[in-house]
Amino acid sequence: MEFCDDCGSMMKTDGDYWVCGSCGAEKPRDEAAEKQAVTTQGQEESEVVDTSEVSAEEMGPTTETRCPECGNDRAFYEMKQIRAADESETRFFTCTECEHKWREDDH
Known part of the structure; x- marks a missing residue:
């Protein structure tokens, strides 16, 4: 590039x-x-991370963030490395009220 x-x-x-x-x-x-340029061609694609079967007790710590569905201000969170090692981790959230799940990536 x-x-x-x-x-x-x-x-x-x-x-x-x-x-x-x-x-x-x-x-x-x-x-x-x-x-000599490094390309993404031939690199492995990351796997899909499914948190739908994880119970609230297993979700771990909570943080202050706004749920896009119900507006609640607390959510369980988990961080996973799902992209290349030189990319930042992805944060997965589950609302403590409505259990809506969403993710947040750094861009």
Whole structure:
């Protein structure tokens, strides 16, 4: 992946050049550098984490956060590493009132 030196936008390949979709700037591609780039191609996909069968007693600690369903301000939480090791953990919440489940990722 390349970013434009002029405007900072992500560039796309067009033959032997990187071309900025925003400002039109071009720069030649470096084949040797591209071969060393790390891609997500071939990496394992993360498994689906199912918390539907977990009882409230097993859910663990609670935290102050607002339930998007009922507006309650407490939820059980659990953190799991479900993406690549260099990505942050995902937080899973279960409302202490209505038991609505949701997740929160850092982006």
